[in-house]
Amino acid sequence: MATLSESDEGKFLVDVDGEQLGIVTKVEGNTAWIDPDPGIAESWLQAFGWGSADEDDYTVDGDAVDTVTDDELRVNADL
Template sequence: MTVLSTEDEGKFLMDIRGEQIGIVTEVDAIEQVAFVDPEPNLTNAWVQSLGFGEAGEDDIQVPADNVVTVTDSELRVDADLSSE
């Protein structure tokens, strides 16, 4: 099981095909949910990468159960979410 932490904020969320879905804006470490902005602009991506962002109304909620790998720069899910 993957464990999410606030250190995952600012990472890219990738689907099973390796396509970028969005950027992690916030992580609820207690509920184990990552909030992902599916359409971040360049400024948002930069702010998120520094760990200063927060979840927005249009963010996708991704439970830790759907995350299969975590690296220094990305979270990868076990599904194709890019069409949602």
């Protein structure tokens, strides 16, 4: 289980094989909102912390995240 924070906004969510699942648009509590299909402009906004979550985003709880690096959140195999 990982502890998520606002500093994780703009990172990519990846699966156990390193495949990108989306980009973190918002973190609240220990839950991340993920945009599954970000455009290039949206990715840049997220990287600078200027993006926001919307109705197309889905959520991932910190319990589903194994590893947090400078660039990504890697989910565990149970997701």
